[in-house]
Every structure is written in structure tokens, then in C-alpha cells.
Amino acid sequence: VTAIRVTEQWRVTQQTGYLNSVSERLDKIQQQMSTGRRIARASDDPAGASLALHYRDSLDFETQMRRNMDNGTSFMNVTEAALNSATDALQRVRELTVQAANDTLAQQDRQAIAKEVDQLIQHLAQIGNSTFGDAYIFSGHLTKTPAFLVTGNPPTAITFQGDTGQRLHRISRQDTVAVNVDGQTAFGTMFTDLITLRDNLIAGGPAATISASLSDIDKALDKVLQARADVGAKLNRLEASKATSVQADINLQELRSGIEEVDLPTAIVQLQSQQNALQAALGAIGRTSNMSLIDFMR
């Protein structure tokens, strides 16, 4: 009979080797279960690690994009509110102008209207100098400087002292959005036109000069409404992009966890089977290592 001779040393080597490998596997599963991670280091799954890193980068990028969008949204919300107030104020100026353009109005009445218009001009100047944090929102890039310089009280001139710089936010790999509207674009020559109107009202007419201002007011309204529409459209775009980004985030999280994380039910089954293997190995070693011819010899 030719059989492999099993020797004492070999039995020991074999048994310790087997026990080591079972314990190593058991340890690995235990480690995976306690950390919840399938990939502890890249060599556990090089291709998976590469994907996991890619997903992580993309997740971080998406998170940052949403941060950018949130910041941009806040900025534009302030802008939109300012432009809404400006629209209201301009509407009121228009009503007053229509009223003042009536031939039957006395000079005294026009002067009273002039007072209200002056208040509205100052209100509009305040709107033009709205801030977001430390920044004057209508100043372009010169955000530390008020967008409009008000000279005199009551104002004799209100001049734009910002620039037309765009405040670009990155919202995706491909796109950036300018979240600001500069005062020049939003208000044009509104302040000069309104000051002229006010001065004409103080002068008391004539009605023709006053009604001539109506077209200026309409032009200003158009500009502000245009800016408002622009901001509104961008806000909608940010909202949509954010929804896309949130969805991308969910997908990426799922992909990342699918690669990096342990599937618990599978891991539990594996743990159980490795435990059984270890138990069986220990049992077998316990039984066979007791067997020796010595026990049977006198």
C-alpha cells in the first residue's frame, strides 16, 4: 500500500497552518463587521478602491456644489427681495407722477408729492445699497464700497460707484452662475431721472415736464423687472441643479457604500460558517492528536 506518510511535525505544521488560516479569515470578517467596511485598504480590492475614491471625490464635489448653490441662493434671495422693494417703490413713484401730471393740481400739492418722491428716492438708494453679509450686493466686484454714492440731503445726486464685475459661483462641473446683478444693470439712470422728477415737482410743474418723466420711470421699471426676472430664472436653475445634485448624491452614496461597505447579512453568514469551520478544526485536532500507538502498547 502506498500512502502518504503523515509525520508528527507535518501534523503540527498542517494543524497550526489550518488553524491560522481559519482564524485569519474569521478575524477579517470580524474586522469588516466591526468597522462596517469591506475595503480597509486598497489591496483588499484595488479596482473597487479606485472606484470608491472616485465616488468619494464626486460626493465631496457634489456637496461643495450644493454649498455653492446654497450660498448663491441666499445671495440672490437678498437681491430678489431688494428688487421687489424697488419695484414697489417705483410703482408708487409712477402713481404719484401720474397724479402730479394732472393739470388741475396746485403747486402746493406737487410740492407735497415731491416730498414723498424724495422719501422714495432715499428708500431706493437704501435698496441699492443692500448688503449680504459684508458685501454690497449691487457693487459688482467693489463689494466693500456702497453701490450708490448719495450726495446731499435731500440728495442732489446719486451716482453708481461699483463696477460690472460678475460674482461667479461654480454649480456643476460644466457650469458657473453669476449670482449678482450690478447696480448699473439693475437701475440704469433711474436715480438721476427721479431726482430730475423731484426737482421738477418742487419747481411746481408744468404738467408736461412731469409727464415726460413717466417714460423714464417705465424704463426704470422695465430694467428692475428684467433684473428680477433674471434673478428669478437663476434661482429656479439653482433649485433644479440642486435637486439634480441631491439625486446624484443619493446615487453616489449607494454606489460608494455598495463597494466600500460590508453587506451585513452576507457577513453574518460568512462569520457563522468560519466559526463552524474553526470549531470543526479544533474538534478534529483534539480528537486526532490524542491517538497514538503508545496508548495501546504495554
Place this chain on the structure above:
Amino acid sequence: VGLSIGLDTAVKALRSHQLAVDVASHNIANAQSPGFSRQRVLLRPMGLDGSDHFTRDALLGRAGFGVNAKDVNRIRDIFLDFQTRQALSTKSQFGATASALSQAELVFNDPTDDGISKLLANFWAAWQDVVNDPESAAARTTVVQATQTLTTRLQRAHSELTTQRDDLNGQVSSIGDRINAAASELASVNFQIKQVELSGDMANDLRDRRDVLLDQLASIGQVSYSEQQDKTVTVYLGNHELVTGNTARKVQAVADQANPGMTKLTFVVDNADVTTTTGELRGLYDARDKDLPNLLAKLDTLAAGLIGSVNTLHVAGYGADNPPSTGVPFFTGTNASDIALNAVLAANPQAIAAASGPNLPGDGTNALAIADLQLAPNMVAGTAATNLIVGEQVAAGPVTVDGVTIGSVLTPGAYFMTINGGNLDLHFGSAAGPVVGSAALADIPTGTGTIVFTSGPNTVATIRVQNAGALPFTIAQQQAAFTTAGNDTIQIEQSPEPYYANIVSVLGADANGAKGLADSSELLTSHLDAMRQSVSGVNLDEEMTNLNASQHAYNAAARVITTIDDMLDTLINRTGVTR
């Protein structure tokens, strides 16, 4: 003759079985000694003169002269030894590489929430926050902190890898000591075996020791050996004599002039390099001179890419301080070992050049340009030297450089350049094939520079041109220069994150591969060891059985003596005596 010969035969039997019991006892005692080969008494019937010649016995027409138990052989299969040593050599080679690579992996510690990858992401995020809020001092401070964390980490990775490399270098020296210890012991064992076996005895235990030493040497390096007439073995390490008879050639660790800061092993006798294609020494050399330098180079590329690309933009921008700083490099240093945030910016975060013009506190366009470097392919991930001329083949088939397959960026196949109006087009397949990218002729550098082939927003390939020729260089001259081999290379460029992910996954794959090879050669070694054990190892049950058999034989021989004694008693005391 007669009865006294019978007694002699019985005494020989007693001695022989006594020896067999001694041998079994020796075997049992060494059942757990590594490298021990079981021994067997060779029992043979003996002739009158103690030789194995039976003819005379036959002539005399009588029984033989008993048993001869002079030789005690060890049971050993030299082919298994040979195979085992080869497997051991491979196992230690990849074992050494695997352990070095797995240590290197710890340096990167990715993918995790606090690896270099995360720190890079934080760095870009900090820049984005400056874009969102250029007026904010806090956002600038965050850039300072994110940058310092990143650079510290890159420097640490660099120094840890360097330290690991130095440790491997230290192991090379200690391997020299191990070679010397094993070789000199082997030489002395050689001498003893020769002495013992010349006298006709078997030096079994010495031979076992010699085999253990050969195993040790085989796991260190590539050894070849052969047993000589005088029973000594001659051992070669690589192709250089290591042990001849009782002479061992010493090796020494000396500074390697060709490899600054590193040592190599040479033979003292003739200063020849110790060369080996396998074994632990090969694994150490590979990890020390290939794997780790490769990793360090990639880490340096990453750092240099960041330094170069960020600095170029940063010096052109303006700070929010008064007067506005400009022309300030963002990083200092040139690679991963010394990359650092410029101390000027660390002391004064307001000097961070977020604006593209002076006195524009709300301008974050330069910061945006810097943040966008995250998406820009500005790391050279791989280069392949090519020889390009207009209308000629650029590269055939996918070319893999440093783990990056160019074919995955440029579709596998051949590439051609043609001039098309104001553009230099890169075609796939043939000069008439589809255009995979193009570069404006006007952008082709004069002298040394890079031709960037783009397709839409993507860079598909860049061709680095190096010409030492006089400037200005005409397009025609530039094209002519392409005909000189080695003048140009194709570079594959990646943005920082994929480049870094590639470092980690290539390292992971290498570590995994080395571990796989180490494991499989471990499996082979253990299989061969099983076979070796099966031949040479001690089985206690077997020894007990032999012991038992020898005991019975001894008892029987003793019985023979008693019987002859009885016979002599009968002969001497009970015959020829009359009363």
C-alpha cells in the same frame, strides 16, 4: 567453528537490534526537530569476512554469518529538496515585496475619511468657499488651514515612504550578515562531513544541518549547489561562488555609487556584486529600488502639479490686503518633500489672491480659476516616447506607462497628425481617420513646449516637444524635429483626484499581486514540505512499531544465546561423563 559461530551470530544480532533501538530512539527524540531526516539501520545478511559476499557461505554449504548493521542511512529525496528550495526562493522574494508594499499602503490610508484624497477635496472646497464669499476673512483662513493640513500630510507621506525605503536598505545589510553566517557554518559543516564520511561513517545529522543551511540560503537568494566527490557541496549565489569545501566567500554591504544613499552587497574577494533573480534579497531590492521610488515619484508629480498649476494662477491674482499683494506664489517647495504654504500667506490670509485685479474685494474669479484646477488635467500621469511626424504614425496600440493605459484615453490604434487649415489634427487609424483631437498651429510652441490636443473641453493628448534649436522656430522646423526619435513624447494628463486615485489603486493592485504570488508560492512550498515530510519526517507510530519489532528481534537473539548455552551445557556437562 560450530557453536561458537552461532554465539557470534547471535551477539551480532543483539548489537544490530540494539542499534536499531538506538536509531528509533534518536528518531523519536528528534520527531519535532526542524530539518531532521529520519534514519534507518540498513540490516543485511553478512559473509564470513564481514563482507556481503555470500558465495563462500554457499560453498561451505552452511547458513550465513548473521546480520550486518553497520550503515545507518537517512531517508531523503534530493529532488524534493531542489524543488522546495526553488519555491522557498520565490516565496521569500514576493513575501518581502508584499510586506514592503503593504506597509506603503498604510502611508496613504485610502479610501477613508481622513486620507490624502479627503484632504485634497477639502483644499478645493476651501477655495470654492472663497469664491462664494471673497469678502470673508474666515473663508481665507480656511484655505490656509486646509492647505497646511494637505501639505503636512503630503510631506509626511513622503518622509514615511523615505523612511521605509531606508529601513529596507538596512535589511539589505542584515541580509549580508545572514548570508555570511550561513555560508561560514556551511563551510565548517562541509569540512566535518568530509572528515566523518572519509572514515566510512555516515554523517547523517551533519547532512541534515547542511540541508537546513541550504534552505536558509535559498530563501535569501538564488542559489545553485552540487555535491562533490569529497562529500562537500559547492554553493553558488547568483553566479558567484559562495562556498567551496571549507571556504566561505564573505559578502559585505557597501555604498552603491549608482544608487545614492543606498547600499549593495558585494563579495569581499573580488568586489563583484551579489546578483540574484529570486529570494528575499531580490524582493528587498525591488521594493527599495523600484516600487518605493516609483511611489515617491508619483507623489512628487502630484505635489509638483499642485505647486505649478496653483502658483501660476496665484501670482497673477491680487489679494484683499492694502496695498493689494500680487505676484505672490501660493506654495513654496518643488515636490512632496517640501511642499508648503507660502509663509507670507500663512501670516496674512488677506494676501490670498482671490481677485484678478487690484482693489476688487468682491472678485473671486482668480479663486474660481484655482478651484477649477480640480477639474483640469494638470498632472502628467504617464509619458511614452514616440517619434512623430506629420502624416506618420503616433502610437500603435494601447501603450501602458506607469499603470496608465494611453489606449484608454486615446482609443487603441494608430495615431497620425495632419495639418488642416490652421490646426494640427490628431487622427485615429490613418491619416484619413477620424480626428480625435486637434491643436491650433499657432499654439505649437517654438523650442521646448507642449502641444495640447483637445476635443471639446477635454485634453486627449499632449505632445511634449523638446528642441534645443535656435529661436524663433518655424512650424516647418518643428515638424522636421518630430522626425528625430526621442524629441517628443506623448503625455497623458489627469486632474489631481484621478491621478491620486490611480496612485492608490496601482499600489493596491501591486500589493495585492505580490501577496497573491507570495501566497501561491507559500502553498507550493507547503505542499513540497508535506512531501518532504512524508519522506523524511518522523512518524511516532511507525517508530513505535519498529521499536517493538527490534525489541522482539533482540529478545529472540538473546533466546538464541540461551539455547546455544543450553546446547553447550549439554555438550560439556552431560556428554562423555560416565558414572
